[in-house]
Amino acid sequence: MTPENFQKIDTIFNRAKKLSVRKRSIYLSRVCRADLRIRREVEELLAQHDRSTAFLGIFTSGASQKVSHYAIREHLGGGGMGFVFKAEDTRLDRFVAIKALPPWRAQLQEARDRLLQEAKLAAALNHPSIVTVYEVLQEEMGVFIVMEYLAGQTLRDLIPPRGLQAQQALGYGLHIADALDCAHADGILHGDLKPSNIFVTEDRRVKLLDFGLAVPLYSDRASHDAAGGLWGTRAYMAPEQLGGTSNDPRSEVFSFGLVLWEMFTGKHPFAARIRNVSESSWSLPKRRLARIPLAVESILRRCLEREPQRRFPSMRELNAALKDICGSTPISEGTISTESARHRSSELQKAKAAIGRMNYESFAQSRRAFEELGQLLKTSGSETVRAAIGNSMRDLILYVPEPKSGIVSPAVRETRRLALELLRLASRDNLLVYLQPDDLKYLDLWNMDFSRLKLTGFRFDRSFLIETSFEGSDLTHDAFTGAWIRNVNFTNADLAEVDFTDADWFNALGLTKKQLRSVRLETLMPCPATEVRLREYLDNAYDVSIGAWSDRVREQIIAAWTEYLQPHGLRDFVNLLHGHPENPV
Amino acid sequence: MTAPGDITRLLAGFERGDRQATERLANLVYAHLRRLAAAKLQNERTGHSFQPTMLVNDAILKLAGKRFSIKNRAHFFALAARCMRQILVDHARQRNAVKRGGGAEMIVWDENLEYSDEKPNQLLLLDGALTRLAIFDEQKARVVEMKYFGGMTNEEIARTLGVGITKVKEQYSFAIAWLRREFES
Numbered sequence: 001m002t003p004e005n006f007q008k009i010d011t012i013f014n015r016a017k018k019l020s021v022r023k024r025s026i027y028l029s030r031v032c033r034a035d036l037r038i039r040r041e042v043e044e045l046l047a048q049h050d051r052s053t054a055f056l057g058i059f060t061s062g063a064s065q066k067v068s069h070y071a072i073r074e075h076l077g078g079g080g081m082g083f084v085f086k087a088e089d090t091r092l093d094r095f096v097a098i099k100a101l102p103p104w105r106a107q108l109q110e111a112r113d114r115l116l117q118e119a120k121l122a123a124a125l126n127h128p129s130i131v132t133v134y135e136v137l138q139e140e141m142g143v144f145i146v147m148e149y150l151a152g153q154t155l156r157d158l159i160p161p162r163g164l165q166a167q168q169a170l171g172y173g174l175h176i177a178d179a180l181d182c183a184h185a186d187g188i189l190h191g192d193l194k195p196s197n198i199f200v201t202e203d204r205r206v207k208l209l210d211f212g213l214a215v216p217l218y219s220d221r222a223s224h225d226a227a228g229g230l231w232g233t234r235a236y237m238a239p240e241q242l243g244g245t246s247n248d249p250r251s252e253v254f255s256f257g258l259v260l261w262e263m264f265t266g267k268h269p270f271a272a273r274i275r276n277v278s279e280s281s282w283s284l285p286k287r288r289l290a291r292i293p294l295a296v297e298s299i300l301r302r303c304l305e306r307e308p309q310r311r312f313p314s315m316r317e318l319n320a321a322l323k324d325i326c327g328s329t330p331i332s333e334g335t336i337s338t339e340s341a342r343h344r345s346s347e348l349q350k351a352k353a354a355i356g357r358m359n360y361e362s363f364a365q366s367r368r369a370f371e372e373l374g375q376l377l378k379t380s381g382s383e384t385v386r387a388a389i390g391n392s393m394r395d396l397i398l399y400v401p402e403p404k405s406g407i408v409s410p411a412v413r414e415t416r417r418l419a420l421e422l423l424r425l426a427s428r429d430n431l432l433v434y435l436q437p438d439d440l441k442y443l444d445l446w447n448m449d450f451s452r453l454k455l456t457g458f459r460f461d462r463s464f465l466i467e468t469s470f471e472g473s474d475l476t477h478d479a480f481t482g483a484w485i486r487n488v489n490f491t492n493a494d495l496a497e498v499d500f501t502d503a504d505w506f507n508a509l510g511l512t513k514k515q516l517r518s519v520r521l522e523t524l525m526p527c528p529a530t531e532v533r534l535r536e537y538l539d540n541a542y543d544v545s546i547g548a549w550s551d552r553v554r555e556q557i558i559a560a561w562t563e564y565l566q567p568h569g570l571r572d573f574v575n576l577l578h579g580h581p582e583n584p585v
Numbered sequence: 586m587t588a589p590g591d592i593t594r595l596l597a598g599f600e601r602g603d604r605q606a607t608e609r610l611a612n613l614v615y616a617h618l619r620r621l622a623a624a625k626l627q628n629e630r631t632g633h634s635f636q637p638t639m640l641v642n643d644a645i646l647k648l649a650g651k652r653f654s655i656k657n658r659a660h661f662f663a664l665a666a667r668c669m670r671q672i673l674v675d676h677a678r679q680r681n682a683v684k685r686g687g688g689a690e691m692i693v694w695d696e697n698l699e700y701s702d703e704k705p706n707q708l709l710l711l712d713g714a715l716t717r718l719a720i721f722d723e724q725k726a727r728v729v730e731m732k733y734f735g736g737m738t739n740e741e742i743a744r745t746l747g748v749g750i751t752k753v754k755e756q757y758s759f760a761i762a763w764l765r766r767e768f769e770s
Contacts (some may be wrong), residue, residue, distance in 0.1 A: 006721040013762070014755050048762040 012042050017049050045087035068137050070098060086149060095149040096134060099212075101142050112143045114212070121188050122211040129179035130208045131199070136282075152202045155195035155263065162266045166293055169263035170326060175206035177319040180256060183208075184249050186313045190213050193255040194236040195262060215247055236267060239306055241262045250308040253318055257303025257311075264292045268308055269304065286475075293324040294387040307457050310432045325383060351376050351385045355392045355404050356420065360400065363411040370418040393419040394434040398443070413446040422447050429453060451489075457567045495519045547555060599661070607664070612621075615668040617644050622672050641665045659741040663727070666735025670712065673734070677708040687758050714767040718760060725760040728753055 012031055016024050023062070024046070032039035066072065076097065087098045099118075101111050116136065122145075123133040123442075128333040137144040155172070165171065176198060184189060191213035199207040238254035261269045266477050292300060305311045312318040357369040373389055380386070396419040400412055427433040429452070437457045444464040451471035461481040469489040479499040496518040595613065598606020621640045634675075647663055719726035724746060731737040731745065739757075742752045 010722070010759055013759055017758070045759070045762040046764055048765040049758060 005041070009038055009041050009045070011040070013045050013049075016042060017045055066141060067098060067100075070096060070146065072098070086539065087146075089146075097131075097147045097149045099145040099147065115143045115145065118211045118214060121214045121216075122147075125183055125186055125188060127179050127182040129175045129206045130183065134213060148205055150199055150201050152200050155200060155259070158200055159195060159263055161264055163262075163291055164266075166264065166296075169260070170204050170296065170322070172200065172263060172291075173260045174319075174322055174326060176208065177256065177315065177322050178257065179206070179208050180252060180316040181319040183214075184252070187216055189247060189249065189252055191215050191252075192236070193252060195259055198259065214371060235270075238308070240308055249314050250311045253303050253311045253315065254305075254308075256315075256318065257300055260296070260303070261292075261300055262301075264296065293325075294391055295384050296322055297391065298387045301324065301436070302433060305432065306437065310437075310457070345378065347380045347382055347385050348388060350382075351388050353378045356390075358396060358415065360396075360412050360415055363414050366411075366418060370422065373422055374425060377422070386426050390434045393423040393426065394439070397423065398439055400443075416445075417447055417449070420450075424449075424453070431455065465556050490515065513539040611664055611668060614644060614665050615671065618665065618668050619625045619672050622669075622676065641669050650693065658739065659744040662735050662737050662741060663731050663745045666731045666733075666737065669734040670715075670730055673708055677706075677712075681731070684709070710768065714764050717767065718763060722756075724748075725756045726758045727762075729760045 012028070016027055024465045028039055028042060032042070055420075063210045069090045071090055073095075075084050075087055076084045084098050085098045085100065087096050088094075089096050090376055099115070101115055116138075119133055119136045122131065128571045131150070132148040134146045134148065137146065143307045158164075164172070175290045176193075178194070180190060188211075190208060192213060193208075194212060195208040196206065199209050201207060201396075212354055237256050238251040240248070241251050258268065261267075283392075293449045299318070302310070302312055302321075303318065310320065334551070351373065354369045354372045358366045358373070360366075360510045376385060377389060397416055400416065423431060423434060431453060435458075438459050440463060441459050442463060443460075445460075445468050448468045450473055451469045452473060453470075454474045454476055455470075455478055457478065458475070459481075460483050461479055462483060463480075464484045465480075465486065465488050466484075467487045470493045471489050472492045473496055474494045476496045477498065480503045481499055481501045483500075485503055493515065495515045498519045500519060595606045595610040599610050604682045618640055641662065649743060671725060715729060718729075727746070728742055731742045732739075737745070738752050739753045743753045746753070
């Protein structure tokens with residue numbers, strides 16, 4: 001090959017690849033004329049182009065680009081699990097899509113079985129948003145699924161860098177949720193939901209593709225195969241799937257949340273952290289939320305919970321929630337026209353005005369705004385108003401201005417306390433709607449009322465908890481690692497499996513021995529025994545929060561510690577437990 | 586080591602098209618990427634794999650952040666893609682030297698390259714084929730390099746090369762067909 005030839009081959013190749021097989025040969029005869037070398041080169045390249053994205057072509061015989069009565073036309077896409085070709089049904093004279101195994105798997109019985117199962121599962125589903133399977137071919141070359149051919153794009157290609165328009169994103173989201181709901185109802189999990197498996201046809205219909213990893217619901221296939229390889233696409237898996245469990249509809253709720261997020265923002269929510277959704281610190285990016293309508297945001301947060309039990313329990317409920325906001329929310333301008341929508345929007349205006357008045361500057365003002373917002377929450381049925389209040393209160397709780405003098409002022413504490421009250425109201429006592437389990441880490445929480453809440457899995461690591469009440473709360477699996485617990489009321493709280501590693505206890509109130517035994521005992525430790533140890537703590541362990549405080553605050557803490565290191569607190573209980581292990585308390 | 590203000594100056598030079606600055610910047614990017622890749626590859630046991638394009642993204646965020654115009658950002662990506670290729674090839678060579686032999690390997694064109702040091706041959710073959718392709722048509726080889734090692738979009742590649750997106754797609758599909766044939770023969 002010479003550089004001049006190369007140019008020529010390039011040009012001919014690019015024209016020829018768009019032609020049908022017959023037209024190609026006419027075209028090649030015309031342009032290559034007597035130059036058989038060029039023609040051969042182009043033909044070889046075209047064969048490669050047509051075959052597959054694998055370096056080892058699928059139809060290695062070269063001669064037959066036909067499976068049964070389907071003539072393979074072009075390669076449409078594919079990955080590790082299979083390749084998809086556009087083909088012509090020579091009997092019915094229509095285009096179809098054919099899915100085949102990649103060559104390195106084609107002869108594996110296990111892979112063939114899987115493809116057959118995929119065909120069966122997909123064929124069992126009859127939904128306008130799920131690709132239709134025509135037939136399955138078992139040829140010598142392998143197993144092939146023949147499906148309807150779709151013209152359009154996958155979401156992967158369709159989503160612009162800054163996301164789809166809200167209306168559109170929600171529209172597609174509804175179709176996807178509906179299709180998944182239908183599949184789950186038929187006992188089938190898609191298993192590999194991601195933008196590249198969701199197709200939008202030229203006339204804007206949504207189709208779920210690739211049931212290659214679909215599994216019957218609650219069957220016992222794990223997300224790892226025998227060789228320890230992970231099934232599915234890491235970036236779109238729920239944390240528990242990375243850990244090895246699958247077949248839970250709530251994992252699919254999570255994947256759906258990722259896709260919905262990406263449609264709205266154009267970005268994967270965890271991309272900034274190399275998509276490592278398995279990491280322990282769990283929080284959604286806060287900055288991007290502006291692009292997501294409030295009502296959608298609370299749905300998204302519930303989809304993208306780390307713990308499956310906090311997500312929507314099923315696709316059905318998620319689907320219902322989405323439909324609900326579509327009916328009731330001004331997703332974008334132009335969609336509201338009814339009387340009630342106008343009413344809601346005036347309520348929303350009111351709420352927004354009051355939210356603006358709740359601030360850390362003036363407690364009196366905050367108090368009035370608080371009353372107004374509380375009233376609105378009681379009277380308004382609007383989810384949008386609720387979400388607006390919930391989201392702003394969450395932000396108010398989480399983002400407190402740096403204390404100037406080193407002490408969090410009473411006005412700030414009180415405002416935050418009121419904000420928590422509103423958050424409870426807005427979330428109907430389910431803080432998880434708005435708060436991530438990690439959100440309360442590192443916060444200084446005074447006089448807050450967390451009583452009778454289900455906080456399972458929350459983290460109060462290194463929080464400063466003072467005169468706060470957890471009375472009757474479900475704190476199962478919570479963590480108070482490195483927290484300061486001073487005059488905190490734990491009466492009747494469920495402390496099963498709570499992690500108190502390095503927590504400092506001063507008058508944890510209302511604790512019973514029975515409660516304490518359900519705590520993860522190995523995490524309990526006595527209070528720091530000496531003042532020296534305490535000062536060490538202040539210098540090292542608390543560099544994030546307390547270490548940066550002024551000396552005066554440090555002295556206050558030390559004074560408080562000295563005062564409370566009287567035999568009132570946890571220490572006695574712990575000593576008792578450790579001292580008399582054979583004698584259950 | 587570079588002084589804190591250094592990178593800003595180099596970036597400015599790079600934006601102006603200063604050759605020397607570009608070269609120094611490339612060295613810097615190379616060193617940075619290599620550290621990142623080494624950390625990835627030394628982590629845990631053997632059989633590591635990672636997506637090089639993620640590293641490139643990371644490095645660019647760290648080094649340049651948002652200081653670039655979109656056009657120069659694309660150029661910078663291209664630069665990083667080249668560095669990444671070099672790093673992976675070096676690493677694969679070392680691995681190969683350690684592994685010895687290994688027999689024939691299944692070569693798979695994986696669009697979302699996940700680099701795994703268990704298959705060094707695959708990468709070396711690709712590198713060799715790309716070098717040969719560059720002899721005939723450098724642009725095509727660069728398109729593959731940018732896409733494969735830099736994770737760049739068609740649009741970014743088009744911007745870097747100063748051509749249209751259709752052209753990039755054409756170049757890519759030809760290059761892939763050509764590479765596949767190379768691999769088979």
